[in-house]
Amino acid sequence: MVGDEPVYNRGWPVVSTAANTELRAVLLSQKQSIAKATVEVQLRNWEKAEAAALAKVESKGLGQLLGFDFDNIVFKGELGEHAESDVDAISTAISQADESLKNDIWTWERLPYAIRCLGVARSSSNTEEGSSSAERPAKRSRVQGKDELVPDLDEWIIRNERFLRALSRRPDPAPDAWKFGLVRMNQLPIVFGAACTAVVDDATGATTALKIHRGPVSSLPGYTVLDGKRIENIFIQPSNKAFKKRWDFMTDGLLEGLNWSNIVVAGGIILGALLTPEVSGANKPEEWQSSDIDAYIYGLSPTLANKKIEHIAATCKKNLPPGSPFLVVRNSQTITIYSKWPRRRVQIVLKLVKSPREVLLNFDLDICGCTWDGTDVYLLPRCVRTLETATNTFVMDLINGHYLGDRKATRDKRVFKYANKGYGLRILPSYISSLATYDSEKNLSAIACGERHFPTVSVSKLAAAARAWTSRVVRKYIQAGHDNTPFHWPYKAYQPAKSDKPVFSHAMLESYHQVTSEPLGRSCLTGFTLFMRHVALWELEVEGKISIYEDLWATDTYGEGARKALDDHNRQESQVAQWNTYDRYGKLPLPAARITYGDSVEQVLLPKNDILIPLTLDWSFFKFANSNIVSALQRAKKSGELDDSDCVAPLTLVGDALPGEDEETIDDVEVIALWRLSKVLNWQMLDRRIDEIREVLWAYHRANERLIAEEDTRQQFLLTNISKRAIRTTVEDEHEALGCFIFRSPLARWVARKPYNEKATTNGVL
Template identity: 30%
Template sequence: MVMLNVPALGGKSGPLLASTVHPQVRDILSDDSLMGASLGEAMIQAIEMQMKLHTEQDLRFLETLDAKDEDIVLPVTQPGSQDGQDDVLPSTSEGHEPPTLFAHATARVAIELGKASETEAQEIASRVPLVASSSFKDAIFNFAPLPYAVLSQALRFSSMAKTPRGSKQASESGGASQGADAVDEWIIRNEKYMRARLVLDNPRDDGSPAAPTGDETNPSLLRLGIDKSGSHWKEFMVGLGRDSKRVFVNSNPQDSSSSTIRIQRPDKADLPGLLLLDHYRKEVIEINALSAFQSRFETMIFAALKGLDWSNVLVAGGIALAALTSVTDEEAQKSEGSDIDLYLWGLTADQANAKLLEIEKVFASNLPLDEGTGKPIKYAALRNLQTITFVPERYPYRRVQVILKLCLNPMAILLNFDLDQVAVGYTGDEVWMLPRASRALVTGYTTFTMDLIHGSFLESRKATQCKRVFKYGERGYGLRFLPSYIEALPTVPLNQKTTTEKNVPEESLPRDELNVTLREERARVAWWLASHNRKFRLPFRDRRVSMAESRKLNTGEIADSGSLSGWQLFARHIASWELAQLGYFVLFGQEETLVSDFYPDDPLAYDDGPEFSWNEGFSLETLRNAVDAANNFDEDMLQGSLRELGIIPSRYEDFRPRKDFEKLVQVNAEKYLNERVPLKRVILASSLHEALAEPLVAIVHLPKNFRAHAESLLKGASSSFEDVIKTNAPLPLPVAHQLDAGGDAGVSSDADSILSYWINGPDPKAHRIMREGTEGDVPIVPHWQLVSRETDEVYEVVHAFRRAHRNLVVEAEMRNRSVRRQVGRRLVRPTERSERDAFERWACTRVLFEHHGDASRRILAVPRWVVFCRFILTQADAHHLSDERYQVDWSEESNDGEGGDGVGSSGRSAAGSKKSEPPQTVEDWVATTFGTSRRFVLRSYDWPDWFRQCLPPVHLLPALENGCDAIPSEFGDDWWTTDPEDTDPEDTDAED
């Protein structure tokens, strides 16, 4: 086999720029020589290009509203450029025939069915016999702009109608388009249309809504009152009270109370595609009806929002989903640590500021009384650039967190949510869901698209995090890859071995890269864990394994901090999770006992939140300590940067007496530093007014030209910059310490940059005057995102510099490279990407792992053919593995027999090395695994023992729950001895 011509992920530096970066922006940022002024100019150009691309995107959205139904296609079926740029080839209607009268009629009939009662639907079906035909359903699925509730009811009534003579129902036609995947593919296309409609609510510079390119509205949609005067977001969402009978078609009223809705989920066999992480998926669930939801919601949040004017407020995310799906008190207790996420929509910044004050007033008025004092318990306001959170002094009373994004409407808010099932929100009178959220409740799966990998916090849908995928897997929601995605991938030829199971014919197995890689990583993880079989001496609770042991990657991708950077690594973590659920070990690292940032759903967290425990041991004092620790860390980093720049002396280089040294520090500080501004990337105060009365302050090291440009763009915003160092300071001072041209270049780069206080909020001097009791006009203004695209773009670039240049001890070249990588991750790509190109690269790219740590980790790096052939490998094959690289091909000499049976890469037969039958008892397994010959380190005569290691069969796990003393204690986890020279040092990543 010749591997796909795709790059390998990983290595010491990894690809610099994320594949989501627009090609024109990538061209600007890809120059490795960028530093200082040239780097600043590149950032200016990147922002200008982003604004141009945003304008082009709005025009394309308007064109989508005028597009023919057949032009709103499933993204993964659209051809890409195949040049690694992920560009979508221009769509065209050439060759398409105009919609037929049948198509127009079908849409109108579907709308009538969607609005009809059951009796009215029967009358419609009697007048239009083709309602029950497969051609009718095909035509409906071609109509992407249809509201989902209408589509769902039309399909239900169509299935109930009698089939006319000479036609067939979908279930009888055998057409793949009539399967469950047709609904899910339609939902993806429908969401594409919904996103485009948001532009109708987006005001132009003059304050008026965006104007559509054409005046005509689809005549079928006009029958629903949907025109181009706005997004009509309510019509395209699913309302629990309004639409439950239309959408939850599998519910059985006879088995449900009036307060709950029973959903009989489809069998897994009826959901085509690849189904994963569904160990806890239930076949039947109940959700609360609207009235029961409202009661459950009030109970779960301890009435924290009682009395709130719900106008322009949406509660969304985990707490809304929990209130919807928790029909018992026991289920509700599982979410007692969740906070309440509030989003404001349809408001100006001034209106939103007033709403913030109202929310605080309501929150404070609903705090419980302290039994000792009879007064309400205390609370604090915690603020960073992304959120303001009202925190009660006692757990488990709910934290109320306001996300500082001003969205157009609830549909825009929920479209940004990553996993399907969490796209649920509550407006005080109705529970709103995206179609994909209601569909996830029915199927029990999130449908995979590349938005889960490449989305952005400021884009229409953000990327997810691996820990969230696994967390919701434990809550009963799996992940599903649709057949259309699987069909977009290349396949592995039949003459290549793709399983370790000797009794499973190769031709019976799916051979696309998605399934083959999954089988590979399941076998690899089982092998790797088997190399640690000694852990079965321990009881189950002590057999702990972390997903982090499978290594993280250092790439330019948005998801590089976890397993979602590539399918191979994700499949590896899926395999670990699956074995943990079977009871082989405890998978740790998934617990959410710590609150590490105040927007945990953002995969590009700004590290602005303190780390603290939210449990019974919580107190405002511990939160204050966590806030102080976070801010003191920034102060320490600033001191290190000042020492590196030579502004203050380093104790490591200056050995004079401490008193003299401290005097020198003071003298230099007075001589070269401007008035110090306290660093606060997070503020804890007793009220919202106090939290907003002082500024958030961070240190940023910016090119001078970019800072000047940013200041010009941020005029009028509550953001400013001040110099840390006086202009008379002889920078850069440590020139004498540079020993090479690269170092001199770094000094030159830093000379073109300026160390600045980045201030968000009121002028620090005005705040000080106010604290001293002097009157001063101090504006109380938070920074709201999504108000100005240009401001958001500037903030993203400044955040990139803040993160990459937070430690000036790091070489300038590495810091500048890190800036470009950070910007590549953060800048939203405004134009449509090729879903097919992006998915193929994500699914097929191989991970390049270096050999690190104990020798058993080599299992994580051997090529695919070794994993599948390990039970038939010869000694010569094993001997040469140390010279293999992960990106090795399936060479012709490695498998020149049919299926590769009995032949290793050396071409010699491996007779007698077949996989043994599984042991039936613990004693048999111990004897097989830890026999006398296996008490030695790996030698030439016992190499098969290590390659043949297997985990105990599942049926033996109950007997091993308390551990097994029969396993020899002299076995160590690293019993496969290696030459120390074969072990490479650990990678380090300067930026993280």
């Protein structure tokens, strides 16, 4: 124990610092039925968050500011659809206002991005000195509602996104309401302003691309890393028509003929098609060769969503050459359609989102926040800003976010993947200045939650120390004779790379001791110093001193024999479950199916192909989970979304694992169960109660993967996994979480995990 915080024997806290205050109190209470109490407190917090968000958008429109009711202004279409005429309408409506207010109104956090950009540009040109109101924030202090006026553009984007999330929670929105706040393709010249010029074909006079000029990275406020591959100019598609042509080429016509209603594709493949116009100097399609087609279904019930997946699969199969292999794979979060490499996989994410805007708002990295609905491209303001600056803005959701919350956390391999494409990471000045709160040991210990923190020093000093650490490690590896063979366990698992430089991997900076209770586990993103060690390795490659072997992080290709590999995976899962439970229960029938597959979507959605996960859990939570999930399914049935056959309890006891009636504390007895994810329960976001229970069930699964551990240790594992997996709608205290991230000390200060190499000199570099 450190203070009131339990810690593991290696020094890291049992409960994640990402757990909110109320959940933390439950997990540390040492009461019985912690799993049930977790679900209940999570639901209370979610209901509060929903109510608070809806309170911000009580008006059907934007509401009032500066004494003006924006809902009474007549716009041409929906606000934001026609930016130039909308700015004219607003300017006319506020024509009698004080001059400073006319300028400041364009920084209102509720306005669409295109209107803000155009309004600020016009007001800037109208001021005597040619400067915008963003440079004169002091005048805003006299304005009622000043908190919603945000002169700094990066801060405005963060605040505007909170408003868009609140809008997304409105019940029964209009069909196209999701488009509000997003940037359309034809608005890109407006939002980029003077930085954007058209590239015109001399022969035809047609615009073939938009060229975006970027200022130096030194002109951007804040602390920037991973900018070594940033380029001065980028080129983007000039129109939806040009985008569609590139999209068809990059997807090889795989979705030709698709009925796009209630379907969007988002993420990297859209970015790739956007950034590859057919002009000299533009990015090349080959740079996105490994990108999947990530599809999302919105606004449908589970039954209709499954029908949509069948339609997507049928469309893909129809567009394949005759005789092409075709495989549909189902797991707990996606259904993926495979053919033969290099034809792209189509991955359908099993989340019942309300709208495409909700899909975009959940993206981790800013640069990925773009989508295609078969007709138009839409971008989040933060995606547009990143195209302009080549930097993703750092927020704590990148570290502590949740894929079922407002915004999911990212992964280290994604951060470095996009750094290699020229998109770095920037911590805003307001974040840096907030660290002054922890300028004393007392203030820092108040947020420690049992962690070891560095003394409060500047971000630049922490970064310098991390770079020195990595340089020392690399130098000692080279002195020990390391060459161009990737260095990882088991020895000689990887062939020498085609490089005349020493070849390193990010795994070589890691240790088995680098384990945390944070949501990202062993990721280098769990702390700033650890992250900067990996940034330093990347910088050494940019400088030409080493090469980095990326495949130790991720393999983007897929080979033959997929069916056998999936069968082997499920067989191994079943064998582990049987081994775990044998000493206590004897031999039990524990069929595991973490991944299933078939020749069609219809086949993989059959009950015999449901996902089956063996669990060890408390009898009380077994009953609680079944009862509440069935109740939620029945509510969905009443609304017409499901049938009677869909309202089935997901947990079943295995063999003779039922607790005896003579047990004194029967509810606390552990039971063995099979957790079935049906074609309905495979979908997330059908009901929040189901989602919260689902995350706790996953926590049980992870905590009890090895029943050989002592019961007290497994209880600690359960607390850790609940605190990691519990859905976080958003970060509770952004700056407090930042303090934990910045000053967190890496748990391991050495590299060698075990003998990776037969050479004695490389068995323990540090």
